[in-house]
Amino acid sequence: MCTEHKNENHECTCHTGYTLDTLIPKVGIITDIREETPDVKTFRVNAPEGGKLFEHLPGQCAMICVPGVSExxxxxxxxxxxxxxxxxxIKRCGMLTDHLHTLQVGDPITVRGPYGNNFPVDTVLKGKDLVFVAGGIGLAPLRSVINYVIDNRADYGKVDIVYGSRSADDLVQLKEIRELWMKTEGVNVHLTIDREQEGWTGNVGFVPTYLKELGESGQIEFGVNTISLVCGPPIMIKFVLAALKDMGVSKDKIYTTLELRMKCGVGKCGRxxxxxxxxxxxGPVFRCDEVDELPNEY
Amino acid sequence: MLKIAKKDLASLFALIKESGELYLPVKVAEQTNFAAYEDGAEFDLDTLKSVKSPKDVFFPQSETLYTCKNEGKTIKITPEELVDQPFVVFGMKACDVGGIEVLDRVFLSDPVDSFYAARRAHGTIVALACHEPEESCFCKVFGIDAAEPVADVATWMIGDELYWKALTEKGEALTEKVSSLLTDADEQVVENEKTAIRAIIEKLPYSDLSLEGWNGDAVAEKFDSKLWNELYKPCLACGTCTFVCPTCQCYDIKDYNTGSSVQRYRCWDSCMYSDFTMMAHGNNRTSQMQRFRQRFMHKLVYFPANNDGTYSCVGCGRCVDKCPASLNIVKVIKAFGEKGE
Amino acid sequence: MQRIGVFVCHCGSNIAATVDVKKVVEVIRSEPGVVHAEDYQYMCSEAGQERIAIAVKEHKLTGIVVCSCSPRMHETTFRKAAERAGLNPYMVEIANIREHCSWIHKDINEGTEKAVILARAAVAKVNLNTPLYPGESRVTKRALVIGGGIAGIQTALDIADAGYEVDIVEKTPSIGGIMSQLDKTFPTLDCSACILTPKMVDAAAHEKIKLYTYSEVEKVSGFVGDFTVDIRKKARYVDADKCTGCGLCQEKCPSKKTPSEFNRGLGNRSAIYTPFAQAIPNVPVIDTDACIKFKTGKCGLCQKVCAAGAIDYTQKDEIVTEKYGAIVVATGFDTIKLDNYDEYAYNQSKDVITSLELERVMNAAGPTHGHLERLSDGKAPKEIVFIQCVGSRCSDDRGKPYCSKICCMYTAKHAMLIRDKYPDVNVTVFYIDVRTPGKNFDEFYRRAVEQYGVNYVKGQVGKVIPQPNGKLLVQGSDLLDNKQILKEADMVVLATAIEPNKDVRKIATMLTASIDTNNFLTEAHAKLRPVESPTAGIFLSGVCQGPKDIPETVSQAGAAAIKVVGLLAKDKLMTNPCTAHADELLCNGCSTCANVCPYGAISYEDKQVNDHGIRETRRIAVVNNALCQGCGACTVACPSGAMDLQGFSNRQILAEVDAICR
Amino acid sequence: MQELITRAKELLENGTVARVLGWKIGDLPYNPEPAFFETAESLDKFVYNGFCGANLSKYMIEASKLEGKTLVCLKPCDTYSFNQLLTEHRVDRDKAYIIGVGCKGKLDVEKIKKTGIKGIVSISGAEADSACDTLEIDTLYGKKSCAYGDAMLERCHVCKGKEHKIYDELIGESRDTADKERFAEVEMIEAMSPEEKFAFFQKELSKCIRCNACRNVCPACSCRKCVFDSNKFDSAQKANVDSFEEKMFHIIRAFHVAGRCTDCGECSRVCPQGIPLHLFNRKFIKDIDELYGDYTAGAEAGSLAPLTDFKMDDAEPSIVNERG
Amino acid sequence: MSVNNEFKPKIVAFCCNWCSYAGADLAGSSRLAYPADVKIIRVPCSCRVNPMFILRAFEKGADGVIICGCHPGDCHYSTGNYYARRRMTLLFSMLDYIGVEKGRARVEWVSAAEGVKFADTMNSFVSKIKDLGENVRLGDIRCKN
Incomplete structure (x- = not known):
């Protein structure tokens, strides 16, 4: 260890302040795998000795790395x-995700994080009515917020969840939606799918159009006290923002996340x-008016 | 102010080397680069600028972060040992010292990069004033005084004597160690040298370059300018300008499979490379114009916006010397200057 | 990452003897991607293949590695097993731990360690395998037989009888081959012409068979099911349709001095000739080197006497291009040149002849009209000496290393016939070993010794010295009585070694069929696939594949025929899916790959491409999967790695390299 | 040079060409940059002198995709590269109006600096129409001069000749500058012992900073996505660990351009660390000439590259051991 | 890597499927021994061997690489080994040029019937590599530990 700056318990004093570098991952174990849809699986990860790998806030991300493949x-x-x-x-859509989808329960996995800011649950969102708008795998980031809100139900007002996907069997977390979300008071869930499918009784249509119908029919009021959280494929976000604008919702009342664009996660690698x-x-969580200030290079 | 004769430098270096590694400009195959000093290595203090900037000492071109080994059912991760032995970097010019300060703002800001921080903590920088600045230098434009480098120790090569002045306690500690070889020296000789250097700097062709219009809040105005479309055309999308630059901070994280284990290492990456921003969502900078714009907007607009006005360029002029297509930051600043935008 | 099952075979004791199979299974179990590993006595057996099916269901496997014998042996077996188990057959890789490991390394530790490494390499490759689907290519329902000897004729007849069109290409003016030059055949002593001529007539008469005699194969392109062959019909200068075969021109032809190839050079023939009386087609050919008309422009007698007006000096060579689905090589054999064997005085004395020349001498249609006489002075010989293995079983490179197989039987035949027809002639046979292993063969040889009193001497002949009195002094040794023998003989017959026809190497190159150093065509597998060449669509019939007698040739000809029929019966053929593929986002369109493709399988088209947001039309290489045979030359010529080979992709081979060097 | 500018303006105005590809005056005396000129008055900044060393044929790959013709100034050695790109369908002949510009040897400012000249303010004697035998250099530290030959690029000392292989028009005269034997350096290295050879290349390649300038400037190395950038070969490594990767990169790059490299010397000119990269390519050119008959890449468009050709009696690979 | 002080070389052999791989099989079935350090990778044709494979083998620690193919003229794909011959000649010349010991990489034409020649080639190649010793010049230090 460092010769000069030694203190009694052999710790080098000149860089005691650093915890283990944020780029070094921790080893976790996959304790459960749920097949959500044909191409989306939900992995439950625990530390080897049990419990969580690290604490995180809703909307934060983590870097899953597979040695020899990528992260x-x-x-x-x-x-x-x-x-x-x-x-x-995790949705199967590339070399790394292909590999992740072949892992079994009990396999080790290395994770580092948490990275990025979070949805402002304890500040801006506290006491507000919330409208969650999600498309396809976009529900994943919002789910952590929804469950957080449900666990601290009293701190928040009315909750509306508008969630849509290509088809019925592409709806992620369907079990949880039906057994938990729909049963929590003050939370109503509006599901939709893009095209007609037999055996599906719910709404049929794209999320932006469905949101507009709900808004205009008054099922969801966008009052001054309502904050919307939007996440999904870029084109869906574009049309949802347009729909919300038509309904008079100002940009600073809408949050979204520009996930999927990170490498180091600590704001240094310049990507x-x-x-x-x-x-x-x-980010990745931005208020939409902040997003508009950014040069359109995303 | 102390001094040592030029001919005794070899013994000075040997003495420094006893208490830790010493990096200084070494001539290898007719090129001067910073390298670890071995006795008898041909050090070269006359060449003004090394090809690769000394940032390599603190932020190496590639360094292993950690090694993973599959052990039965679990993965064993062994992080790389942080640098914990003191070392000395000798012969750094004022612009490179400025470069290190720019990197400090990046790597030492929260969350701290402990690899870089460990090296910074254990490194002592001995700066050397520029004797004969060259026509591609423009450190004055970024407020760096080449005659008076600000590091742990400042030295001047005047005639055949090296003048030595410690500025920080790290510098004092090092001076302490080598005091046996140093003798007292006259301040005035150094003052005359400084004025001489500053006089030459005034006459440099780029010294009157104005950064007017380039600051943190020029994002929208500069971003949409049509000038970028003309300026970027000759760019070959190679990484020369970024890899010789003392302030470029971008890196990539990649794996290397050694057969028995996987080494995850960090290596310099260039924003000029075509797939630099290729990530899960695709690539948001597909044309070379966007990449060219990003490089100079980051140095002259985005970095100042995030670092209360400090530019991410120190005017060392290496990109001016080394760009295969003779493009560089000065031509960009001048182009926007003429167009009056 | 796949879910891989590894199956290590004991192969009885072939592998288990020098490779610790259990240890291989245990070590390979911890290899990334392997979810199941087991060993079994005989993986290629029905039970072995069944275990694969069970494991696939039980562990939901997506990839299979079988550590067993050479993939060239059982790759198709295990691919079919995987297919039956519901896997894509190309998700199977074979680690060759028998021929490349257990059989050649005696130390069990070394063997086991290498077997583990080979298994690891196979696992690393399967991890990157992708399902491949064979394409289809149509089959031209016609066959080509190169060579018109008994092998070619029999093959053509059997194919034609199955209802498929066959073309026979014969270099000489008539079909019949070497067998037509024989007198009698063993072991039944049938007259060779009597059993051959009907087959020749059948072949000529069969409506499905077309004969191209006095023709040669010039160029072959394409591949199994779709060969395109150029045949050069050499000019006969006789119009086959008009000629009635009366033979008047041959009588009247003044130039009679040319040695007759058919009679092995012993008799002469005219410039315009048919090789032998029963020639099929019975249409003469003008030998331009001997014909006075062609040499000096005078004569032209044959044209004058020909009533049918069939002679046409202006005829030119003609190239005919035909399409075939399969090609059978039946190029037959010839005796070797005896220039290296002057110790037998073959070139000094006319009375030292080869057994094939003896066939012509004893043949009624031969130069001596069937009378056994010495070629030097025409007298009847009293003492005849046969010398066996001349040029065969030779350790130095003067002759052939192999045994020519048929000499012992035909020498016994000659001895028996001579003793039968001329009881007063003494026959002595110098032999190393008498090899008569066939059905009724040894009994035939026993009759020659006991009934006809042929004198068999076990020993070799050192020298044959022509004596001034015209006799031949034979110096030999008798190993049984361990004494030297000096014998004066009137005639010496050399049982000369046989070698494949000298044109076979040119034909093999055209067909890209592999050929060994003795010019015999290499069969796909010595035991299991003797009548097929490794090159798909090429079949072997007769001595071109190895020394054999007439019964074997005919049976092999039939086997080759049924293989051809099996191929032609299919409407579509499964093409090899391991073909090249160009990644359109990386391709520069620089034509380097097209320049190295031996099959012309690569063409270029301008295509609209979306390269991560950049939309433009680019010149892209396109591989025709029907033509591509998967050699991979283009993948190395392509600098950017755009061209890759399915089944042997760059990353798969690199993964094997990494696994081996770990 | 003036004649070149007036001709370019004329062609631009009468619409024969839509843009001119040449060099623009730099802000230092020795750094003119390749540039596209679309308007006549922008051509006032056009310059052609001893420092215009860049090989413009590679820019024609992208320029061939633009509307209208592009006037391009090609030096004699650049025309070989253009022919090679033509053979590989990367450039469009009717989208290029080629003016073969005269060449009296191009200069390398690194060589001037190596003679100790610093603080260069102005250089005279490098103009295209000047005598080009000495350079008068005015510096902050006094007037200096330097022989034209000493400052010339290594490739000009072994120039393949001043005959343009493909052009529409010729402007400016050339002067022969070849005064060194082309394969002298290669032969010198071949004569070394294996240990010396290995030490020489280890020292040179250890300087490599993996900036890819040599690859991106090379007209023969023009893949859309280099094999070292894609995962086709699982070789997308960018480490600078000074052990094997630099060797792998430079050997494979030389191999990919073997038989296609026109020896235009751009790789050595642009290398920031001054590594003599031409030694790799010239070695392959020498081998190909010796083993498979003289072949000059780009001498005429459409020639078959040696590595996509063969003869039945080619030498066996073991010849490398026998050759000593 | 050396085991109980006797240097055990790692050798990668690329064998073409139609001739040399069959030759190796024949050497196997004829029980002709050669050292176990040779590991064979099957490729469709010698023209499939990319110089990247060879350099990759050396990088990851191989001490010798041998490429076997059909005799020129016998190639199953008619012209494959002609191209391989030129490529390997140039590559070996470059390896010799940068100072790699001669003979560390080799090309050998072995037909399907030449089991004996295959075994002899492997024996002579392994002994040659043992003389040359461990591959230091073309290895990557990171793979050594």
């Missing part, structure tokens, strides 16, 4: 209020910057 940033879909484990919903903002440090 990717995924949002932590379980809520911080859940003490035993953390969960990641994820849009204008002077670093998505992995200043």
């Amino acid at each position: 990717g940033m995924f949002s932590i879909t379980s809520s911080p209020t859940n003490k035993e484990y953390q969960e990641f919903s 994820c910057n849009i204008g002077s903002k670093y998505v992995c440090k200043d």
Whole structure:
């Protein structure tokens, strides 16, 4: 160890302040795998000795790395209020995710994080009515917020969840939606799918159009006290923002996340910057008016 | 102010080397680069600028972060040992010292990069004033005084004597160690040298370059300018300008499979490379114009916006010397200056 | 990462003897991607393959590695087993731990360690395998037989009888081959012409068979099911349709001095000739080197006497291009040149002849009209000496290392016939070993010794010295009585070694069929696939594959025929899926790959491409999967790695390299 | 040079070409940059002198995709590269109006600096139409001069000749500058012992900073996505660990351009660390000439590259051991 | 790597499926022994061997690489080994040029019937590599530990 700056218990005093570097991952064990949809699986991860790998806030992400393949940033879909484990919903769409989808329960997995800021649950959102708008795998980042809100139900007002996907069997977390979310008072869930499918009784249509119908029919009021959280494929976000604008919702009342664009996660590797903002440090959660200030390079 | 004769430098270096590694400009295959000093290595203090900036000492071009080994059913991760032995970097010019300060703002800001922090903590920088600045230098434009480098120790090569002045307690500690070789020296000789250097700097072709219009809040105005479309065309998208630059901070994290284990290492990456921003969502900078714009907007607009006005360029002029297509930051600043935008 | 099952075979004791199979299974179990590993006595057995099916269901496997014998042996077996178990057959890799490991390393530790490494390499490759689906290519329902000897004729007849069109290409003016030059055949002493001529007539008469005699194969392109062959019909200068075969021109032809190839050079023939009387087609050919008309422009007698007006000096060579689905090589054999064997005085004395020349001498249609006489002075010989293994079983490179197989039987035949027809002639046979292993063969040889009193001497002949009195002094040794023998003989017959026809190497190159150093065509597998060449669509019939007698040739000809029929019966053929594929986002369109493709399988088209947001039309290489044979030359010529080979992709081979060097 | 500018303006105005690809005056005396000129008055900044060393044929790959013709100034050695790109369908002949510009040897400012000249303010004697035998250099530290030959690029000392292989028009005269034997350096290295050879290349390649300038400037190395950037070979490594990766990169790069490299010397010119990279390519050129018959890449468009050709009696690979 | 002080080389052999791999099989079935350090990778043709494979083998610690193919003229794909011959000649010339010991990489034409020649080639190649010793010049230090 460092010769000069030694103190009694052999700790080098000149860099005692640093915990283990944020780029070094921790080894976790996969304790459960749920097949959500044909191409989305939810992995439950625990520390080898049990419990969570690290604490996190809703909307934060973590970097899952597979030695020899590569590493990717995924949002932590379980809520911080859940003490035993953390969960990641991963869609199969590339070399790394292909590999992750072949892992079994009990296999080790290396995770580092948490990275990025979080949805402002304890500040701006406290006491507000919330409207969650999600598309496909976009539900994953919002799920941690929803479950957090449900666990501290009293701190928040009315909750509306508008969630849609390509088809019925592409709806993620369907079991939890039906058994938990729909049963919590003050939370109503509006599900939709893009195209007609036999055996599906719910709404049919794209999320933005469905949101507009709900808004205009008064099922969801966008009062001054309502904050909307939007996440999903870029084109869906574009049309949802347009729909919300038509209904008079101002940009500073809408939050979204620009996930999927990170490498180091600590705002240093210079990849994820849009204008002077670093998505992995200043985001991934942004207020939509902040997003508009950014140069359109995303 | 102390001094030592030029001919005794070899013994000075040997003495420094006893208490830890010493990095200084060494000539290898007719090129001067910073390298670890071995006795008898041909050090070269005359060449003004090393090809690769000394940032390599604190932020190496590639360094292993950690090694993973599959052990039965679990993965064993062994982080790389942080640097814990003191070392000395000798012969750094004022612009490079400025470069290190720029990197400090990046790597020492929260969350601290402990690899870099460990090296900074254990490194003592001995700066050397520029004797004969060259035409591609423009450190004055960024407020760096080449005649008076600000590091742990400042030295001046005047005639055949090296003048030595410690500025920080790290510098004092080092001076203490080598005091046996140093003798007292006259301040005035150094003052005359400083004025001489500053006089030459005034006459440098780039010294009157104005950064007017380049600051943190020029994002929208500079971003949408049509000038970028003309300026970027000759750019070859190679990484020369970023890899010789003392202030470029971008890195990539990659794996190397050694057969028995997997080494995850960090290596410099260049924003000019075509797939630098290729990530899960695709690539948001597909054209070379966007990448070219990003490089100079980051140095002259985005970095100042995040670091209360400090530019991410120190005017060392290495990109001016080394760009294969003769493009550089000065031509960009001048182009926007003429167009009056 | 796949879910891989590893199956290590004992192969009885072939592998288990020098490779610790249990240890291999245990070590490979911890290899990344392996979810199941087991060993079994005989993986290629029905039970072995069944275990694969069970394991696939039980562990939901997506990839299989079988550590067993050479993939060239059982790759198709295990691929079919995987297919039956519901896997794509190309998700199977074989680690060759028998021929490349257990059989050649005696130390069990070394063997086991290497077997583990080979298994690891196979696992590393399967991890990157992707399911492949064979394409289809149509089959031209016609066959080509190269060579018109008994092998070619029999093959053609059997194929034609199955209803498929066959073309026979014969270099000489008539079909019949070497067998037509024989007198009698063993062991039944049938007259060779009597059993051959009907088959030749059948072949000529069969409506499904077309004969191209006095023709040679010039160029072959394409591949199994779709060969394109150029045949050069050499000019006969006789119009086959008009010629009635009366033979008048041959009588009247003044130039009679050319040695007759058919009679092995012993008799002469005219410039315009048919090789032998029963020639099929019975249409003469003008030998331009001997014909006075062609040499000096005078004569032209044959044209004058020909009533049918069939002679046409202006005929030119003609190239005919035909399409075939399969090609059978039946190029037959010839005796070797005896220039290296002057100790037998073959070139000094006319009375030292080869057994094939003896066939012509004893043949009624031969140069001596069937009378056994010495070629030097025409007298009847009293003492005849046969010398066996001349040029065969030779350790130095003067002759052939192999045994020519048929000499012992035909020498016994000659001895028996001579003793039968001329009881007063003494026949002595110098032999090393008499090899008569066939059905009724040894009994035939026993009759020659006991009934006809042929004198068999076990020993070799050192020298044959022509004596001034015209006799031949034979110096030999008798190993049984351990004494030297000096014998004066009137005639010496050399049982000369046989070698494949000298044109076979040119044909093999054209067909890209592999050929060994003795010019015999290499069969796909010595025991299991003797009549097929490793090159798909090429079949072997007769001595071109190895020394054999007429009964074997005919049975092999039939086997080759049924293999051809098996191929032609299919409407579509499964093409090899391991073909090249160009990644359109990386391809530069620089034509380097097209320049190295031996099959012309790569063409270029301008295609609209979306390269991560950049939309433009680019010149892209496109591989025709029907033509591509998967050699991989283009993948190395392509600098950017755009061209990759399915089944042997760059990353798969690199993974094997990494696994081996770990 | 003036004749070149007026001709370019004329062609631009009469619409024969839509843009001119040449060099623009730099802000230092020795750094003109390749540039596209679309308007006549922008051509006032056009310059062609001893420091215009860049090989512009590689820019024509992208320029061929633009609307209208592009006037491009090609030096004699650049025309070989253009022919090679033409053979590989990377450039469009009717989108290029080629003016073969004269060449009296190009200069390398690094060589001037190596002679100790610093603080360069102005250089005279490098103009295209000047005598080009000495350079008068005015510096902050006094007037200096330097022989034109001493400052010339290594490739000009072994120039392949001043004949343009493909052009529409010729402007400016050339002067032969070849005064060294082309394969002298290669032969010198071949004569070394294996240990010396290994030490020489280990020292040179240890300087490599993996900046890819040599690859991105090379007209023969023009893949859309280099094999070292894609995962096709699982070789997308960017480490600078000074052990094997630099050797792998430079050997494979030389191999990919073997038989296609026109020896234009751009790789050595642009290397920031001054590594003599031409030694790799010239070695392959020498081998190909010796083993498979003289072949000059780009001498005429459409020639078959040696590595995509063969003869039945080619030498066996073991010849490398026998050759000593 | 050396085991109980006797240097055990790692050798990678690329054998073409139609000739040399069959030759190796024949050497096996004829029980012709050669050292176990040789490991064979099957490739469709010698023209499939990319210089990247060879350099990758050396990088990861191989001490010798041998490429076997059909005799020129016998190639199952008719021209494959002609291209391989030129490529390997140039590559070996470059390896010799940068100072790698001669003979560390080798090409050998072995037909399907030449089991004996295959075994002899492997024996002579392994002994040659043992003389040359461990591959230091073309290895990557990170793979050594």
